[in-house]
Every structure is written in structure tokens, then in C-alpha cells.
Amino acid sequence: MKKKTFAFTFVFVAFFFHEQTLQAQWMSQVSGTNQTLLGVSFTGANAGTIVGVSGIILRTTNGGATWSSQNSGTTRFLRSVHFVNADTGTAVGELGIILRTTNGGTNWTSQTSGTINTFVHVHFTNSNTGTAVGLNGTIVRTDNGGASWASQTSGTNVELAGVHFTDSAIGTVVGFGGIILRTTNGGATWVRQNSGTSNDLRSVQFFDGNTGTIVGYNGTILQTTDGGTNWTSRASGTTRNLFSVHFVDANTGTAVGTGTILRTIDGGLHWQNQLSGITSDLYSVSFSDKNFGTAVGQLGRILRTTNGGGTTAVDEKSGSLPVRFDLGQNYPNPFNPQTTITLTLPNAQKVLVKLYDALGMEVATLLNETRSAGKNALHFDGAGLPSGLYFYELRAEKFVERRKMVLIR
Numbered sequence: 385m386k387k388k389t390f391a392f393t394f395v396f397v398a399f400f401f402h403e404q405t406l407q408a409q410w411m412s413q414v415s416g417t418n419q420t421l422l423g424v425s426f427t428g429a430n431a432g433t434i435v436g437v438s439g440i441i442l443r444t445t446n447g448g449a450t451w452s453s454q455n456s457g458t459t460r461f462l463r464s465v466h467f468v469n470a471d472t473g474t475a476v477g478e479l480g481i482i483l484r485t486t487n488g489g490t491n492w493t494s495q496t497s498g499t500i501n502t503f504v505h506v507h508f509t510n511s512n513t514g515t516a517v518g519l520n521g522t523i524v525r526t527d528n529g530g531a532s533w534a535s536q537t538s539g540t541n542v543e544l545a546g547v548h549f550t551d552s553a554i555g556t557v558v559g560f561g562g563i564i565l566r567t568t569n570g571g572a573t574w575v576r577q578n579s580g581t582s583n584d585l586r587s588v589q590f591f592d593g594n595t596g597t598i599v600g601y602n603g604t605i606l607q608t609t610d611g612g613t614n615w616t617s618r619a620s621g622t623t624r625n626l627f628s629v630h631f632v633d634a635n636t637g638t639a640v641g642t643g644t645i646l647r648t649i650d651g652g653l654h655w656q657n658q659l660s661g662i663t664s665d666l667y668s669v670s671f672s673d674k675n676f677g678t679a680v681g682q683l684g685r686i687l688r689t690t691n692g693g694g695t696t697a698v699d700e701k702s703g704s705l706p707v708r709f710d711l712g713q714n715y716p717n718p719f720n721p722q723t724t725i726t727l728t729l730p731n732a733q734k735v736l737v738k739l740y741d742a743l744g745m746e747v748a749t750l751l752n753e754t755r756s757a758g759k760n761a762l763h764f765d766g767a768g769l770p771s772g773l774y775f776y777e778l779r780a781e782k783f784v785e786r787r788k789m790v791l792i793r
Contacts, residue, residue, distance in 0.1 A: 410645060410660055410679070410693055413448045413686040421680035423464040423475070424668045429676040431470045433489055434686065435462035441475065443489045448678060448688045454489045464505040464668075466514070474530060476503035476516045484530045495530040505587075509549045515571060517544035517557050525571050527552075536571045546587040546598075554593050556612060558585035564598070566612050577612045587628045589637075597652050599626035599639045602715055607652050620646060620655050621759075623715040623726060628668045628679075636674045638693065640666035642713070645679065647693055657710075658693040663785060709783040714764075714776065718790035721769070725750075725762040727778060732756045735780040739764075742773040750776065766791050 415421065419437050426432035434442040439456040456462065460478035467473035475483045475492070479502060482495040497503070501522040508514035512529045516522075521538040538544065542560045549555035557565040562579040579585065583604045590596035598606040603620040620626065624642040631637035639646045639655070643663035646655040660666065666681035679687045712726035727735065737751040747769070750762060766774075771793045777786040 410687040415684040415686045417684040424670045424680045425465045425467045426670045426672045435465045437461045476506040478502045504545045507547045513552045517547045550590045558588045560584040599629040601625045623713045632671045640669045640679045711778040711785040714789045718792045721767045727760045740775040
């Protein structure tokens with residue numbers, strides 16, 4: 385394909401904090417598998433369970449120093465797991481499967497869900513009371529530890545991806561297309577709330593009946609202090625997809641996503657990027673307190689922190705200089721015809737950004753010059769391009785990363 389010239393501008397966003405040499409405090413653990421891990425639940429610093437594709441269940445009793453495989457009795461994907469104490473837990477997943485253990489996973493027993501729709505998430509407020517949500521607007525509820533599950537009316541047929549209850553009556557469900565559902569009567573009725581976004585929402589957690597946080601695609605973070613009557617968008621500092629959020633108290637929370645770990649210590653007003661050391665998806669995160677946390681994702685990844693994901697120097701502060709390269713997902717995506725790509729550089733250096741078509745043929749050079757440390761925004765206008773799939777690639781020092789974007793007309 386003949387190269388063309390396209391309009392773009394490049395904006396440098398400065399940071400005014402001293403640069404420091406920092407070391408990641410999310411450490412990789414040996415999972416024993418390269419299969420995707422989709423859910424994690426810890427009830428203390430040492431006892432935790434992970435679930436994933438092909439019926440995988442992994443268990444640790446020593447904080448992840450070692451992980452042991454458990455027999456799930458299925459090869460179906462398990463999408464979510466929640467333990468209310470070290471012994472009692474529930475896992476849900478593909479084609480309506482629900483598994484229950486009361487002995488820390490030594491034995492898992494299948495329960496009847498009454499649906500063949502895939503479950504995406506499960507949450508229990510105590511050993512008896514729990515709710516599972518999933519595809520096609522599915523919501524089911526148990527008040528007897530899963531001996532029976534009753535279907536509830538969600539009023540939607542989109543994928544519901546996250547659920548959280550603060551007590552047996554008050555709960556919130558989130559899903560694709562920016563949907564938020566709220567109940568104050570245990571799910572007898574669900575009322576839709578205005579999210580202010582059409583981005584897919586993937587995870588929700590409330591610290592109390594009024595204060596809650598939601599994360600989703602394109603770096604979406606929403607918060608409420610009035611039970612969802614009003615939701616406020618927060619700046620996440622990323623356009624990457626976020627899949628899971630977990631708060632341990634009113635101020636301290638962590639969100640994970642595509643190669644991304646974000647941390648807040650002020651209740652979500654500000655979020656700081658932490659060093660994940662990976663570029664693949666992290667699908668679930670669980671903290672037992674503000675220091676001890678575990679995140680899981682693609683390729684059998686298990687990441688563990690014992691200091692809240694901070695650093696060996698001083699804790700990273702909002703607005704500090706970045707400590708690693710990052711190529712953000714363009715936004716919006718798909719786009720027509722303008723979009724923005726974010727680049728983050730740990731120091732001043734020459735960078736190269738190129739655009740390729742779906743066949744891997746070079747289309748254009750978007751950037752080839754020296755840029756300063758910090759977050760940079762590349763605004764691209766593809767008015768001269770046909771619709772289709774494209775790739776943009778960042779090269780800087782030894783760092784190379786490529787991402788997809790879709791142009792539509």
C-alpha cells in the first residue's frame with residue numbers, strides 16, 4: 385500500500401515531581417498453568433482460591449508461595465469465585481454451572497442453577513445469601529447456601545458482569561452498555577440507574593450502602609456517595625479496559641485491567657498507576673487488607689503484593705513521573721475519523737509510532753522524534769483511510785508494543 389499523509393498533533397502533558405528509581409512490588413507467582421485465570425478470592429493473607437478456564441481451581445494456604453490444583457469435576461469455564469470464610473465458597477461459570485465447597489475446596493459440589501446461561505460473577509454477603517449474574521440479563525439468588533437458586537427479573541438481556549451486596553437487601557449489578565441496576569429488597573425488584581456512559585461496565589463494589597465504585601472498558605471509573613442516585617466519572621489516567629475493582633476500606637482500593645494496576649488511597653478521587661510488569665489482561669483482584677493482594681489473568685498470570693503494590697523507594701504519589709513505558713488503547717475505538725493515542729515515557733528519548741493495515745503493511749509514520757518524559761497524547765485523523773482494522777506500534781529503546789484500532793464510516 386502506498387503511504388499517505390494524515391493529520392495529527394502531539395501534546396505533552398508535564399509532571400512536576402522528582403524522578404526516582406522505583407521497583408515494582410507486584411511479584412509473579414508460579415500458577416502451574418498457562419491457561420487463563422478469571423477469578424480470585426482471598427479471605428485472609430494466606431488462604432485464597434483462583435478459578436479459570438477448563439474448570440481450573442487453584443488453592444493456596446501460604447499466601448501463594450505454592451498453589452495446588454483442586455478437582456472441580458468439570459471442564460467448563462469458571463468465571464468467578466467468592467469465599468465468605470476460609471472454608472465456604474462458591475464458583476460460577478459457563479452454561480449455568482455453580483459449584484459449592486464448605487471445606488476449603490477439598491470437595492466441590494455442583495448445584496442446580498435453573499439456567500444454561502453463563503454466569504460471569506458471584507457475590508455472597510454471608511454463608512447463605514448470594515447472587516450470581518451473567519449473560520442475557522441473568523440474575524439468580526439463593527438464601528440457603530445454594531440448596532436452591534431463584535431467578536430474578538433484571539429487565540435487560542445484556543451481559544451482566546459484576547454484582548455486589550452490602551447486606552442481604554441492598555445490592556448493585558453492572559453490565560454491558562453502561563447498565564447499572566439497583567435493588568433495596570434483595571432483588572425482588574431491580575431499578576435501572578443512569579451511569580452516564582455507554583462503555584461496558586465490568587465490576588462494582590460498595591463500601592457501605594451509599595458509597596460505591598464501578599470500573600469498565602476504556603478506563604471507566606464511576607463513583608457514587610448516594611447509593612447510585614448520582615454517578616460521577618473519575619479520571620483513571622488510562623484508556624485501557626478495567627475488569628475488576630476491590631476496596632478494603634473507604635479510602636484504599638485497587639483496580640486491574642489490560643496490563644494495568646491502579647491504586648487509590650483517597651477513596652477514588654485520584655488513581656495512581658502501579659507497575660504490573662505485564663501487558664496482558666488481569667481479570668480479577670482480591671485484597672485481604674490494604675497490603676496483601678492478588679491479581680490473576682491471561683497466560684496463568686498470578687501477581688502478588690504484600691505492601692499494597694507500592695515501591696521499595698517511597699510510595700508512588702499522584703502525578704509523579706512514570707516508571708515504565710506504556711502504549712494506551714486509542715479512544716474512542718472504533719473511531720470515525722478522529723481518535724487519540726496515549727504514550728507514557730519514563731524518560732526523554734526518541735520514539736517511533738507507525739500505523740499498519742490488517743495485512744501488516746505500513747500505512748504511515750505518525751511520530752518519529754524525541755519526546756520528554758511523561759504522558760503524551762497523539763491525536764490522529766484517519767480521514768484518508770478506508771474503514772477497517774489497523775494496528776499502531778510504539779518503538780522506544782528496547783520497548784515495542786502494538787495495539788489494534790478500528791476505523792468505521
